[in-house]
Amino acid sequence: xxxxxxxxxxxxxxxxxxxxxxxxxxxxxxxxxxxxxxxxxxxxxxxxxxxxxxxxxxxxxxxxxxxxxxxxxxxxxxxxxxxxxxxxxxxxxxxxxxxxxxxxxxxxxxxxxxxxxxxxxxxxxxxxxxxxxxxxxxxxxxxxxxxxxxxxxxxxxxxxxxxxxxxxxxxxxxxxxxxxxxxx
Amino acid sequence: xxxxxxxxxxxxxxxxxxxxxxxxxxxxxxxxxxxxxxxxxxxxxxxxxxxxxxxxxxxxxxxxxxxxxxxxxxxxxxxxxxxxxxxxxxxxxxxxxxxxxxxxxxxxxxxxxxxxxxxxxxxxxxxxxxxxxxxxxxxxxxxxxxxxxxxxxxxxxxxxxxxxxxxxxxxxxxxxxxxxxxxxxxxxxxxxxxxxxxxxxxxxxxxxxxxxxxxxxxxxxxxx
Ligand SMILES: [Zn+2]
Numbered sequence: 001x002x003x004x005x006x007x008x009x010x011x012x013x014x015x016x017x018x019x020x021x022x023x024x025x026x027x028x029x030x031x032x033x034x035x036x037x038x039x040x041x042x043x044x045x046x047x048x049x050x051x052x053x054x055x056x057x058x059x060x061x062x063x064x065x066x067x068x069x070x071x072x073x074x075x076x077x078x079x080x081x082x083x084x085x086x087x088x089x090x091x092x093x094x095x096x097x098x099x100x101x102x103x104x105x106x107x108x109x110x111x112x113x114x115x116x117x118x119x120x121x122x123x124x125x126x127x128x129x130x131x132x133x134x135x136x137x138x139x140x141x142x143x144x145x146x147x148x149x150x151x152x153x154x155x156x157x158x159x160x161x162x163x164x165x166x167x168x169x170x171x172x173x174x175x176x177x178x179x180x181x182x183x184x
Numbered sequence: 185x186x187x188x189x190x191x192x193x194x195x196x197x198x199x200x201x202x203x204x205x206x207x208x209x210x211x212x213x214x215x216x217x218x219x220x221x222x223x224x225x226x227x228x229x230x231x232x233x234x235x236x237x238x239x240x241x242x243x244x245x246x247x248x249x250x251x252x253x254x255x256x257x258x259x260x261x262x263x264x265x266x267x268x269x270x271x272x273x274x275x276x277x278x279x280x281x282x283x284x285x286x287x288x289x290x291x292x293x294x295x296x297x298x299x300x301x302x303x304x305x306x307x308x309x310x311x312x313x314x315x316x317x318x319x320x321x322x323x324x325x326x327x328x329x330x331x332x333x334x335x336x337x338x339x340x341x342x343x344x345x346x347x348x349x350x351x352x353x354x355x356x357x358x359x360x361x362x363x364x365x366x367x368x369x370x371x372x373x374x375x376x377x378x379x380x381x382x383x384x385x386x387x388x389x390x391x392x393x394x395x396x397x398x399x400x401x402x403x404x405x406x407x408x
Contacts, residue, residue, distance in 0.1 A: 042222035086237070087225035100282055103289060106243050145228055145237045174236055175244070 001059060001073060003108040005177035007184060010056045014184070017050040017062070025050065025062070029070065029078050032135065033091040043069060043084065053184050066183040071172070077135045079149050079171050082179060085137050086145055092137040093130055095156070095168055096122030099141040105148055105173055111138065113159045113167040123156045130156045136168060148173035229258070239265060245297035247290055308334055313380065313390055317373045318400040325371035330363065335390050339364055345385045350375070373397055 017025070026044075030037060044050065044064045053061040053068070061071045070078045080091060097111055098120030105111060116123055120141035124130060132155050138148035150168040152159075159167040172178045228237055233253050234244040238261055241250035255262040264270060311334040318326050332342055339356045343366045347354035353369040368376070374397075379385075381392045 036220065036223065038220050038222040086228040088223070089226060100286075102240075103243055103286060106240075143237075143239050145239065147240065174240055175234075179235070 001071075001171050002176040002178035005055070005181075007181055011184070012054045012056065014051055014053050014063075017052050022050050025078070032077050033080065034093075035088065035091045039088065043088075051184075061178075061184065063184050068178065068181060068184060071178070073171075077133070077151065079135050079151075082146060082149055082172050082174060083182075085149055089137065089146060092135055092149070093124060093128070094122065094139050094146075095124075095136045095150075095152075096120075096139040096141060097147075102140050102143075102147060105138065105140075105170060106175055108170065108173065108176065110153075110166040110170050111150065111168040113154075113163045113165060116167050117160055117163050123159060126157060132158075135171075138168060138170065138173070229261070232257070242290060245293045247294055309391065309394070311335075311394065313395045314398055315373050315376050315395065316398045316400050317371055327368045327370065327372050327376060328359070328365050329368070329376060330359065330365040332366065332387075332390075333364060337386055339366055342366060342386055343368075345387075346372075346376070349379070349384075 026040065029035070029040060048064050051063045051066075053063055055061060058074045059071065060073075061068050063069065068081045069084050070080055072078050080088070085092065095111075095116055097105060097115045098118045100118075100120075101111060101115035104115075115121055122139070130136065130152050132152050134152045136150055136152060137146045138150050139145075140147045148170050149172050150170045153166050153169050154162065230236065231238050231241050231244075231250050231253065233250045234241055234246050236244055238250070238254050238258070241247055241254070244250060251262070251266065254265070311331055313329065313331040313335070316328045316330070318328060320326055333339055343354040343356050346352075346366065346368050350368065350370065350372050352372075355367055356364055357367050359365050377392075377395060377397060380387050380390050380395055383389070
């Protein structure tokens with residue numbers, strides 16, 4: 001999403017979010033992420049207005065005090081920015097790619113199933129299986145911090161079964177044009 | 185019942201050596217929302233060279249400089265990532281061939297980035313700044329300055345600097361070619377040139393050889 005993103009040309013405008021809309025975004029985030037209301041309050045205090053940064057192609061970034069904290073494509077799920085995920089790594093379920101896949105991910109590629117199912121990769125066990133369309137933190141073999149944020153294209157059990165094609169679509173990754181933007 | 189639970193949590197938090205606010209002085213937030221303490225964020229160290237967490241520097245395009253930075257500033261982490269033993273472990277499930285491919289790839293990327301930076305510098309050093317005196321009518325002139333952005337100068341701020349220096353109007357406008365330039369009211373060509381040569385304020389790093397002065401008379405020359 002942010003492989004080619006230029007704040008100067010790709011942003012259509014910034015508007016403060018109405019408080020009723022803020023409430024519904026807050027509720028969605030609380031239901032979609034594994035985050036305590038108190039922690040979310042620390043990241044995004046109720047008193048502090050959320051600003052909607054409208055970008056091209058139905059992409060929305062939301063900022064608090066200028067710092068991007070979450071984004072959304074169309075009316076899909078809310079993704080935390082990678083910097084936010086680094087601070088609160090537990091808010092999204094984890095998948096892990098093997099070391100061989102890291103450089104492709106850093107070039108903006110989506111993650112193929114074999115990179116997730118191989119020995120260096122990780123998918124949640126059957127009891128915690130994820131459906132398709134779930135936002136996930138993408139971690140990497142041998143690395144402590146997340147390398148990207150993405151969304152499952154298949155259920156995790158399906159990924160194990162099929163073991164081909166794209167398993168996780170990359171939404172943002174280390175070094176992309178959203179990573180570079182520290183404030184808007 | 186929930187109140188009790190909260191108090192217990194609070195007490196636990198108070199004994200914890202975290203940098204929590206003083207629980208005896210509840211903030212506004214805790215009054216409206218008598219709740220648990222937020223979880224503190226993980227403090228992640230980022231590389232000052234490539235902005236990645238240092239464990240990912242090896243995938244960037246400035247690995248050599250990243251390593252030097254880490255060794256100088258966080259030698260413990262440097263040892264953790266780049267000691268003989270760490271390098272052995274790092275291979276993980278990756279085959280030796282794949283690892284050497286990765287290393288080659290990184291070296292290539294690095295060389296490419298260096299070449300790109302060189303080219304950018306060259307381009308910078310060969311780009312010119314044009315100062316133009318434009319005649320508006322008989323007595324009045326404006327001065328336009330074009331090409332400052334190639335030297336990473338913020339045009340808006342530079343315009344402000346000119347405006348206050350000459351106590352006149354200065355603005356950033358698009359010329360007919362669609363490029364941004366600074367337009368200053370009045371004829372201040374020579375003064376601007378002087379400022380660039382001195383490197384006054386934000387006008388730093390422009391070789392004076394790269395500056396040219398032009399005159400733009402009205403096309404319709406009225407022979408008076
Ligand atoms: Zn680095």
